[in-house]
Amino acid sequence: MYDTIRYHVIPPAFVVFFTGVVQYLAWSGRGASVDFSALWGNEFAWRFLGVSFAWAYVSLLVPSRKCKGPVTDFGQVPEYQDNGTLYYWATLVTFVLYNFFVDKDLSLKIYDNFPQILGALNTCALLLCVVLLIKGRLSPDVREKTVMKKFPIAYEFYSGKELHPRLLGVDVKQFTNCRFGMVAWQIFILAFFFAGIKREGFNYGFAVNVLLQSIYVAKFWWWESGYFWTLDVALDRAGYYLCWGCLVWVPVLYTFSSYFMVAHPPLTSPLISLLIFFVGLSAVIINYAVDREKEIFRKTGGECEIRGEPAKYIDVEYVDEKKRLRKSKLLISGFWGTLRHLNYNFEILAAFSWSCVGWHHGLAPFYYVVFLTGLLVHRVFRDEEKCRRKYGKYWEKYCSIVRYRMIPYVF
Numbered sequence: 001m002y003d004t005i006r007y008h009v010i011p012p013a014f015v016v017f018f019t020g021v022v023q024y025l026a027w028s029g030r031g032a033s034v035d036f037s038a039l040w041g042n043e044f045a046w047r048f049l050g051v052s053f054a055w056a057y058v059s060l061l062v063p064s065r066k067c068k069g070p071v072t073d074f075g076q077v078p079e080y081q082d083n084g085t086l087y088y089w090a091t092l093v094t095f096v097l098y099n100f101f102v103d104k105d106l107s108l109k110i111y112d113n114f115p116q117i118l119g120a121l122n123t124c125a126l127l128l129c130v131v132l133l134i135k136g137r138l139s140p141d142v143r144e145k146t147v148m149k150k151f152p153i154a155y156e157f158y159s160g161k162e163l164h165p166r167l168l169g170v171d172v173k174q175f176t177n178c179r180f181g182m183v184a185w186q187i188f189i190l191a192f193f194f195a196g197i198k199r200e201g202f203n204y205g206f207a208v209n210v211l212l213q214s215i216y217v218a219k220f221w222w223w224e225s226g227y228f229w230t231l232d233v234a235l236d237r238a239g240y241y242l243c244w245g246c247l248v249w250v251p252v253l254y255t256f257s258s259y260f261m262v263a264h265p266p267l268t269s270p271l272i273s274l275l276i277f278f279v280g281l282s283a284v285i286i287n288y289a290v291d292r293e294k295e296i297f298r299k300t301g302g303e304c305e306i307r308g309e310p311a312k313y314i315d316v317e318y319v320d321e322k323k324r325l326r327k328s329k330l331l332i333s334g335f336w337g338t339l340r341h342l343n344y345n346f347e348i349l350a351a352f353s354w355s356c357v358g359w360h361h362g363l364a365p366f367y368y369v370v371f372l373t374g375l376l377v378h379r380v381f382r383d384e385e386k387c388r389r390k391y392g393k394y395w396e397k398y399c400s401i402v403r404y405r406m407i408p409y410v411f
């Protein structure tokens with residue numbers, strides 16, 4: 001029963017549901033009813049995507065320093081282009097300059113053609129998932145155990161076949177997640193903000209919404225090399241969930257509060273907006289600090305200081321897929337000694353902060369927060385299942401020291 005749901009029901013149901021929701025969001029966000037003709041895109045949308053994809057692709061080809069991700073159970077060490085921060089700032093500055101000096105209506109055009117852009121993106125993303133499925137089945141880069149095993153086709157399409165596939169000389173997940181998804185998030189919210197100014201004038205609430213998200217996204221680039229060690233990159237395979245998710249779902253849902261605010265400007269006063277800004281900023285900073293603490297701990301092999309004292313940890317052992325015994329450490333001081341997923345709490349608080357400037361308009365500005373909360377609670381279980389399988393009794397020991405996941409005494 002569980003396997004039927006997991007392999008046969010959820011994948012097709014999610015593909016249909018999420019692909020459909022995109023159409024709803026694209027139109028409801030501007031107060032219009034769904035028009036399916038946008039699914040094919042239009043000339044502007046295809047040109048916009050052509051340039052964006054080419055720009056992202058070139059950023060992964062130009063000579064640059066490289067960084068490595070964690071070694072997989074089957075001994076592969078993925079290699080990434082380490083020029084994310086430069087790419088992010090170059091894209092941002094180019095977009096702003098182009099918008100102010102070359103095409104003053106660019107942001108409005110992006111806003112007006114957003115459903116068409118999403119339609120075209122959806123086509124490209126689905127095509128990519130088909131290519132990844134065929135490549136994974138016929139000619140995977142690495143012939144490891146899981147990739148060689150046959151699962152139901154809908155499941156393979158949804159979850160992906162390969163862990164670190166490369167296409168046209170670039171790492172697919174770095175392209176979809178980092179080079180496209182995270183930059184699209186930044187560029188779209190900025191375009192919506194400029195479009196909002198053109199239509200309704202400057203709005204403090206809207207400014208706080210976009211500024212907080214921009215700080216959040218900019219922070220991502222400082223930490224990009226840390227991202228390569230997360231579940232998405234180390235565990236999730238390249239398929240609909242991750243690649244379609246980053247190519248389409250991130251651009252539509254993660255930016256939705258800003259998209260919505262163009263047609264529904266926030267009514268929060270400048271003072272309240274400022275207060276919300278400081279709450280949101282603190283949340284982004286703490287979220288980053290928690291991630292960073294673990295990153296430094298891992299990079300130094302545990303030989304680092306946390307708040308002026310040597311890091312406290314427990315030594316753990318695990319057996320990898322090749323049956324080799326490996327050693328590692330789990331941090332139990334600093335942030336990681338308080339709750340097992342403290343970073344998620346501040347992730348949600350940050351998103352709540354930038355959404356709540358639009359609270360006068362009901363639930364719509366909070367769609368992302370609702371999704372994020374579900375995603376992160378589900379991720380807590382996925383992550384802990386992974387850790388329990390990996391570390392066994394050592395994970396139980398860690399859980400007995402750091403007892404709660406996200407809410408003290410409750411969860």
Ligand SMILES: NC(=O)C1=CN([C@@H]2O[C@H](COP(=O)(O)OP(=O)(O)OC[C@H]3O[C@@H](n4cnc5c(N)ncnc54)[C@H](OP(=O)(O)O)[C@@H]3O)[C@@H](O)[C@H]2O)C=CC1
Pocket residue numbers: 229230231232287291294297329330331332336341343344347372375379383386387390
């Ligand atoms: N906006 C969004 O949609 C989302 C944002 N995020 C954000 O991304 C960031 C990364 O999140 P995510 O990858 O989910 O998870 P974490 O950064 O919480 O990483 C979890 C992993 O860290 C290792 N770990 C767990 N506890 C310890 C410890 N005490 N000491 C050392 N290592 C430990 C384990 O991996 P190992 O096998 O190495 O031991 C575990 O699998 C967060 O800021 C999160 O908020 C995450 C998901 C969605």
Ligand SMILES: CC(C)CCC[C@@H](C)[C@H]1CC[C@H]2C3=CC=C4C[C@@H](O)CC[C@]4(C)[C@H]3CC[C@]12C
Pocket residue numbers: 014018177220227230232240241242244245246249250
């Ligand atoms: C069924 C699908 C619609 C669901 C798609 C989900 C994915 C798009 C997202 C799953 C995990 C997300 C992320 C994880 C960690 C991140 C680090 C953070 O600092 C920035 C955001 C992100 C890259 C984020 C992006 C979307 C997911 C990959």
